Amino acid sequence: MTTITTRDHIVAAANQLFYRQGYEHTSFADIAGEVQISRGNFYYHFKTKDEILDAVIGARMAETQAMLDEWEAESESPADRIRSFIHILIANRTDIKRFGCPVGTLTTELAKLNHPSQAGATELFSLFRAWLSVQFRALGCKKDADRLAMHILARSQGVATLASAFGDEKFIRREVGEMCDWLAWIAAAAGSEEQEKS
Amino acid sequence: MTTITTRDHIVAAANQLFYRQGYEHTSFADIAGEVQISRGNFYYHFKTKDEILDAVIGARMAETQAMLDEWEAESESPADRIRSFIHILIANRTDIKRFGCPVGTLTTELAKLNHPSQAGATELFSLFRAWLSVQFRALGCKKDADRLAMHILARSQGVATLASAFGDEKFIRREVGEMCDWLAWIAAAAGSEEQEKS
DNA sequence: GACGGATTAGGACGTATGTCCTAATAACGA
DNA sequence: TCGTTATTAGGACATACGTCCTAATCCGTC
Numbered sequence: 002m003t004t005i006t007t008r009d010h011i012v013a014a015a016n017q018l019f020y021r022q023g024y025e026h027t028s029f030a031d032i033a034g035e036v037q038i039s040r041g042n043f044y045y046h047f048k049t050k051d052e053i054l055d056a057v058i059g060a061r062m063a064e065t066q067a068m069l070d071e072w073e074a075e076s077e078s079p080a081d082r083i084r085s086f087i088h089i090l091i092a093n094r095t096d097i098k099r100f101g102c103p104v105g106t107l108t109t110e111l112a113k114l115n116h117p118s119q120a121g122a123t124e125l126f127s128l129f130r131a132w133l134s135v136q137f138r139a140l141g142c143k144k145d146a147d148r149l150a151m152h153i154l155a156r157s158q159g160v161a162t163l164a165s166a167f168g169d170e171k172f173i174r175r176e177v178g179e180m181c182d183w184l185a186w187i188a189a190a191a192g193s194e195e196q197e198k199s
Numbered sequence: 200m201t202t203i204t205t206r207d208h209i210v211a212a213a214n215q216l217f218y219r220q221g222y223e224h225t226s227f228a229d230i231a232g233e234v235q236i237s238r239g240n241f242y243y244h245f246k247t248k249d250e251i252l253d254a255v256i257g258a259r260m261a262e263t264q265a266m267l268d269e270w271e272a273e274s275e276s277p278a279d280r281i282r283s284f285i286h287i288l289i290a291n292r293t294d295i296k297r298f299g300c301p302v303g304t305l306t307t308e309l310a311k312l313n314h315p316s317q318a319g320a321t322e323l324f325s326l327f328r329a330w331l332s333v334q335f336r337a338l339g340c341k342k343d344a345d346r347l348a349m350h351i352l353a354r355s356q357g358v359a360t361l362a363s364a365f366g367d368e369k370f371i372r373r374e375v376g377e378m379c380d381w382l383a384w385i386a387a388a389a390g391s392e393e394q395e396k397s
Numbered sequence: 398g399a400c401g402g403a404t405t406a407g408g409a410c411g412t413a414t415g416t417c418c419t420a421a422t423a424a425c426g427a
Numbered sequence: 428t429c430g431t432t433a434t435t436a437g438g439a440c441a442t443a444c445g446t447c448c449t450a451a452t453c454c455g456t457c
Contacts, residue, residue: 007434007435021311022311022312023223023308023311023312025221025223025224026223026311026312028413028414028415029414029415029416030413030414038435038436039435039436039437039438040415040416040436040437040438041417041418041419041435041436041437041438042434042435042436042437043435044415044416044417044418045433045434045435046434048416048417049415049416050414050415050416099310100310100311101307101310105307105360105364106307106311108360108363108364109299109303109304109307109360109363109364110221110308112297112298112299112363112364113219113220113221113224113298113304114220114221114224122364123364123365126361126364126365148373151361151370151374152374152377154357154361155354155357155358155360155361155374156353156354156357157357158356158357158360158361159352159353159354159355159356159357159358159360160353160357162303162306162307162353162356162357162360163324163349163352163353163356165306165307165310166303166306166307166310166320166321166324167321167324172349175346176349176350176353179350205404205405226443226444226445227444227445227446228443228444236405236406237405237406237407237408238406238407238408238445238446239405239406239407239408239447239448239449240404240405240406240407241405242445242446242447242448243403243404243405244404246446246447247445247446248444248445248446
């Protein structure tokens with residue numbers, strides 16, 4: 002049995018607030034207020050704000066890995082798995098419309114703050130990137146796997162940014178459709194190449 | 200003759216700092232230090248930080264409009280004009296690698312701050328969007344002009360975000376190449392449709 | 398050369414925030 | 428039951444920041 006500790010509550014609240022308000026704009030008091038504990042208790046668990054950030058990044062890493070594992074288990078086909086990735090834009094559309102992509106906005110903010118945990122945030126991107134690479138490789142795109150992974154990652158980021166700026170949900174759905182069309186095209190091309198070889 | 204006033208210097212410095220450090224993370228003292236004036240003088244020109252932000256957004260609107268006008272003048276072909284847009288990613292690659300896209304990162308930050316000037320920042324996107332729409336329409340993509348404009352805008356944003364996260368310049372060049380290929384394909388398709396009609 | 402508005406300098410003030418300390422309370426093993 | 432550790436509460440403290448005020452200085456005009 003896993004008990005939810007106060008520390009877990011803090012990390013969960015910070016995770017949400019960092020996403021919704023940004024890291025710098027979120028204060029100790031904000032988090033403490035959300036968890037309903039005193040600032041003193043807060044300090045017992047985390048000495049500095051940076052420590053909380055690292056804990057949040059760690060939690061997101063775990064979450065993300067779990068999600069990727071789930072997609073891996075849910076489907077045998079690499080194309081379907083990549084489609085799972087593309088569809089998070091729709092699954093999380095409400096939050097994305099309001100706050101953008103959690104990964105992209107965090108890395109962007111930390112870059113401007115020149116924050117020591119920049120690398121940690123980028124790791125979140127790397128997790129998706131590596132996983133997508135594996136899927137594209139399984140799809141038959143051996144040499145281009147990483148290129149394609151970066152491509153679809155970039156398009157997702159762009160959609161999230163503009164969807165947030167314009168608050169446009171139809172735009173998300175349209176772009177998701179186009180990304181899936183693109184994927185089908187890539188999969189077909191890779192498939193025919195495989196045939197040529199044999 | 201247009202004399203450069205202190206106010207102009209302040210706006211220029213704030214413009215740079217907001218881009219490099221973010222709006223919230225940039226203090227009055229930062230800007231005053233950059234321009235080498237006292238905080239008191241500062242207050243004479245701008246009563247609040249929000250006022251500076253609005254001035255910066257205004258300056259960026261003017262800059263952007265001037266750039267679009269220039270692209271319009273430089274080339275007769277709408278495809279070339281759109282290529283000019285795509286190539287800002289390469290022209291500004293050094294800054295983009297470090298700080299991302301000035302428009303995207305600002306709108307993202309203001310969204311998290313729930314700042315009153317969000318709409319102003321989005322206007323910057325709208326400027327590009329409308330201009331790109333005009334170009335795509337001139338290219339022969341009448342019905343899809345806005346869709347294509349949003350598409351290429353989103354891809355640029357995504358490239359900027361990931362290029363900043365990974366500090367990868369080759370990635371920028373590769374994606375710019377692919378966007379140009381995509382544009383050529385769109386132009387060709389629109390061209391053949393035009394022929395069908397006649 | 399004197400006046401008046403425009404501009405600049407420097408500092409005061411209140412607030413918010415990250416950090417830290419100390420005392421009280423809860424949990425738990427001997 | 429007692430004592431030790433883990434946890435929580437509340438407040439102190441220094442700093443940074445946005446805002447505001449007042450006095451000094453510049454500069455064009457009469």
